[in-house]
Amino acid sequence: MSRLIYYISGGLFLCAALLIMGASSMGQSFHREVLLFEAYSSAAGSDLFLLDMQTRLLFNLTDNRATYESGFDWSADGKQIVYTASQNAQVGLYWMTASGRALQQIQTPLTTYRTPRWSPDGKFLAFLAPGAGNNDLYVLPTNGGALYRPFDTARAPVLLPRWSPQSDTILYFSVVGFSNGLFTVDITTGEVTRIARLRPADDVETGADWSPDGAYIAYNTHCDDVPGVMIYTLASQTEQCWTPPAGTWLRSRPVWSPDGQHIAIAISHGTRQLSIWQLDIASAQHATYPLTTGSGIIFEIVWSTDGTRLIFNSDLGTGRLRLYELNMINQTIEQLSERLVFAFALRP
Template structure:
């Protein structure tokens, strides 16, 4: 271990600062970003920081025990709108670039989000949840103060809950127009539909947005683009309900719209593409069809729950579109010309997780993380090589700790496919010693382990473990055929990919003790952990997190189960329950002998806790070695954005479980 450096700990969650959401001001001389911390009271706090590019350091603009986010500069740079919970609920606030205290713009009962300035600076567009025929109401209204927790929830739809929002309570996200000068609000959209991902036309007259406004919306998973005229309220549909289209952005002249999307050819495993749409003729052209790469950020880490997606970004002359894409464990920045030729702007072994573009200056402010840094902000000039570091947010923390730097591996699967991954040596590594190893399996399954910072992996390495993590078939980053290859075959070749990677490192690294292997994963990774221990006894300990154990019940209890099960397994409970049962790890419970720790959030609506309960009760009845750990107030995002106190508990219990079973 490096002299004077200590191993990382679970408690270091409180020392890691997270930066995200950079946005450049119109003058190109400054940008704003969000910095999030975990306070000593184990609560999240986030604040606005502004950095003048002529200065060495950014300046903190907001303070207190609050969560500020989603900052947007006014077109003239004089005002900064943002979302804050400082009034108790998320509302739109504004502050002057000249200084002074933030002032509250909205006081809505249901809160407000996603502020977007009109190009002429006259209006602010935002979103808010509303029930049918519900008027905009103040958060101080008597109805808001009533105890809604004890009221029954009336359910009439398939889509009545989500892991992100909980029970929807018949509310839908509507777009609201706020007149800055008149201080007047007007609801633009209506109906039993959600509206989001909006963008203004250059003339400030029209707004393009995404929604599923089909009559059969409750059973449909398509997403269309629409244009609404802010004066007449007329709505025009741009796409034809054949796929999923979002993140639409107008070109500078308003003659074209770029967006991300696909036509569900491979259901949820379909690669995103960049499209250009003529808003008048509605002619739609896929520009990246020949590029076998996932558009957008598919990288997975555990210190940020989501990445702000800039969507497609137009050059000022409309000859190029810029976007992020994920390829072979990296997320980079790319440009495409109008003939579909794609070249890289930033393509390194790291994770570009945020981006803001200034068209007139050809300037990008981006967030970049790698395995040795949780993330900082950098300046990139499109026509210049390299990047310029703007922040060094975690310098003090990083000087304290020893980090294990991942080494890439390339394993051969049984059928010859190449499986990409990484191996990390323990922090106290010494030649000639043999160490236990833990296999980590990501969720999704259509996601991607990447060259990004992962606190959990560093913690396991700090506690004396070799850490192996890979991207088996089903993962993004390796083309359409690869990401689609696990569908209808969960527990098949994807399982063998993981075992092949384990065999590969055991063959090539003599410091791994093959008799002390552990395995863990969450969501799909939890499913695969359950599957592995039901099909082999070579792992001596396992931790399954927010997992799937029984597809026949998952179909009816998950917020996505009724379509995800058919998409991924190719069957439902009516037509082929035998197939669902065949792919259910609980079917093989009698063969599970590996000590198993089951960890599950009680408010997980993606993989509901009954999945963990079923597996625990079955294994306990069979007198198998199993422990069940339930996390109150935690949803599916426990490991990334769950309550900090529970995140610490989760990490500590995981380490203790492996210490007990792999070091005895």
């Protein structure tokens, strides 16, 4: 009898150990880096994919060839995804869990949606929809509140909206006529503030990013006719310009590192030799990571959560747009996907 008790207790102990290990593993899995991207396998459709950055396992979230899924964003807790899907010129707004379940269409009076953006606090969903100015900004409270427009965008179509980390302001560009510039809009009061005007310079890829603490905005511009990245301090409304090596052009929007100490941006020497330029704000040190010897394109860069790697989509001069990871410590580049990828986002 005692031996039986001994075996049962031993078995229970073993089960408990396994359960604890399993739970620990699941917890680890949840905190792993997961990349969401939109990939085109053919012209017959695009799908959303999840890529486990550790195991490199790929999971198709929307295996549907008849529709084009695009314009997606993570919720702040990384458990939900909002995206648009189009079929026959109709574009719907959907959300689903990160596992691909609970697909649901978000119903609003609108019929077409672009670029949905979840606020960092998860309380709002901002998106663009064609209106009088082609790109009107709409905000939808996720608690069931009414859809509204923070301001009249009829004469100033909104582009590249990005929530501030505090979820109270949206940074956006507008490029039409006198409304040309980089702006912020308070989603509560609708107050619009111009941060900068844009120059009609074609050798600067326009883009902007909030610092992780929301105190700064980095955007591309010219500093004394030289392409550079401007750091705008919201509190003091002051600017500081950083210029990459002479003779280079800016090829992507600037992106802040998770710790807010660095900025990364793609540059090229004229039309040749694509590189990523990394700037240390505090020490003014910078480093350049060459990507190609010839010409190439790069669309988007994001930092890894630990700040040691950069994930980007580029053709690396081959003409085929793919997803890559640059390890800045050992300076190696690894291809992450064989598919054609235009947009991607790391889980928060």
